[in-house]
Amino acid sequence: MQRTAKTALVTGASAGLGTHFARLFAQDGHDLVLVARRQDKLDQLATELREVYGIHPTVIAADLTDPKAPLHLHEEVMRAGIEVEFLVNNAGFGTSGAFAELNLARELDLIELNVKALTQLTGLVLPAMVARRSGRILNLGSMAGFLPGPFMATYYASKAYVLSFTEALAYELRGTGVTATVLCPGATATEFARVAGIESTALFTSSADAASIALYGYRSMLKGKTIAVPGVKAKLSLESLRVSPRAVVRVLAAHLNKP
Numbered sequence: 264m265q266r267t268a269k270t271a272l273v274t275g276a277s278a279g280l281g282t283h284f285a286r287l288f289a290q291d292g293h294d295l296v297l298v299a300r301r302q303d304k305l306d307q308l309a310t311e312l313r314e315v316y317g318i319h320p321t322v323i324a325a326d327l328t329d330p331k332a333p334l335h336l337h338e339e340v341m342r343a344g345i346e347v348e349f350l351v352n353n354a355g356f357g358t359s360g361a362f363a364e365l366n367l368a369r370e371l372d373l374i375e376l377n378v379k380a381l382t383q384l385t386g387l388v389l390p391a392m393v394a395r396r397s398g399r400i401l402n403l404g405s406m407a408g409f410l411p412g413p414f415m416a417t418y419y420a421s422k423a424y425v426l427s428f429t430e431a432l433a434y435e436l437r438g439t440g441v442t443a444t445v446l447c448p449g450a451t452a453t454e455f456a457r458v459a460g461i462e463s464t465a466l467f468t469s470s471a472d473a474a475s476i477a478l479y480g481y482r483s484m485l486k487g488k489t490i491a492v493p494g495v496k497a498k499l500s501l502e503s504l505r506v507s508p509r510a511v512v513r514v515l516a517a518h519l520n521k522p
């Protein structure tokens with residue numbers, strides 16, 4: 264059956280911030296496409312959203328580090344007649360350790376997911392948004408996007424890309440009816456730290472609540488804000504980063520990330 268309802272596509276919806284984004288869209292009556300690798304978690308969330316909000320999310324299990332996955336995902340969405348009004352490029356992961364000692368294949372997978380899949384999905388949905396003069400893109404950046412990150416070098420660099428890409432995109436989209444927002448959280452309580460192996464670092468001595476970070480990102484996206492930095496602490500850190508010498512910033516980041 265062809266569907267025409269406005270829909271949010273959320274990648275990385277099986278855990279953490281992505282689950283909260285999905286709940287926020289559902290709460291506002293939007294339909295959803297939920298994407299991640301763990302089908303069981305996505306099915307559980309779809310059931311919850313159906314029972315609580317009466318919507319019928321589409322679940323698509325996909326590994327977005329597979330170079331073909333973004334295109335296949337988009338084709339599946341098109342075949343189902345779904346018009347993507349909101350794209351949340353949220354799926355992402357980090358790694359930690361000295362780059363020379365890390366598994367190179369995993370570093371490249373990180374780029375494939377955090378950078379390439381995000382760019383490709385944006386490129387696939389954006390022309391239709393621009394054509395109908397309506398749409399919102401929310402990309403998951405990080406405070407890490409504002410500085411180099413020794414011992415998490417690839418992750419920080421991937422988020423610098425997301426920040427730069429989204430900022431430029433937002434500028435290009437002025438006047439089109441479409442907006443692009445980059446959400447830049449600091450340490451947030453999700454599965455992220457465990458996956459990255461950084462639970463015991465100084466960076467994660469305290470972490471923000473995922474539901475409030477997602478809400479801030481969601482609202483910023485609806486307002487069409489370009490860069491969304493949640494919380495007073497993060498905003499102050501950003502200001503001090505701006506006036507600190509780069510060499511000092513590197514030392515600070517190394518201290519925060521060191522296992």
Ligand SMILES: NC(=O)c1ccc[n+]([C@@H]2O[C@H](COP(=O)([O-])OP(=O)(O)OC[C@H]3O[C@@H](n4cnc5c(N)ncnc54)[C@H](OP(=O)(O)O)[C@@H]3O)[C@@H](O)[C@H]2O)c1
Pocket residue numbers: 274275276277278279280281298299300301302304325326327328352353354355356357376403404405406447448449450451452453454455456458
């Ligand atoms: N938590 C933080 O401190 C923090 C701070 C700043 C920015 N961020 C960013 O926020 C975003 C969400 O992270 P989170 O904190 O919510 O982490 P999380 O709890 O680990 O969630 C990550 C999500 O991405 C999905 N994912 C991972 N690898 C995937 C793959 N190959 N293909 C498809 N989906 C994949 C995971 O699902 P499956 O495992 O089921 O595939 C999961 O749903 C990320 O981009 C992260 O970089 C996080």
